[in-house]
Amino acid sequence: MTATILICIAIAVIVILGVRSYMKRVSSGCCGSGGGTVKKIRVPDKDKSHYPYRKVLWIDGMVCGNCAANVENALNSLDGVWAKVNLTEKKAEVLMKKPFDDEILKLSVKDSGYTVFRIDES
Structure with a gap:
């Protein structure tokens, strides 16, 4: 009985962490970049x-x-x-x-x- 309770708690924690991670990724924009775009480094010599x-x-x-x-x-x-x-x-x-x-x-x-x-x- 105790083992079943511990397994259920472990599964609940994993699900909660997974949902939090997913929500963070969705709310922060693409690839966790904060929703903005990455500023490109310009190459000075384009010849x-x-x-x-x-x-x-x-x-x-x-x-x-x-x-x-x-x-x-x-x-x-x-x-x-x-x-x-x-x-x-x-x-x-x-x-x-x-x-x-x-x-x-x-x-x-x-x-x-x-x-x-x-x-x-x-």
Whole structure:
């Protein structure tokens, strides 16, 4: 009898925490961003001829425009990188002034909360 009561209490706590988490997510806007949009980091040099290196990163976990902006900002904060994210295709085209190791690009995306599952060289 005591075990049944403890199990019911545990289930009730889990349900309450789940509902609270869901309500917080719904009320705070997309991806918990507070309902606003993410301000994009602007790349000062937009001359494509200055970026001889190119990679395409395939990214998991992006669901909205704020997610895409977060990934773009993470990559664009790297010196000599100009990234554009395509949310529909779940990929980022990364133009670079110098070669970057794949792990640096992956870590930058990972630190923003997303996962790179493939990198194509071009």
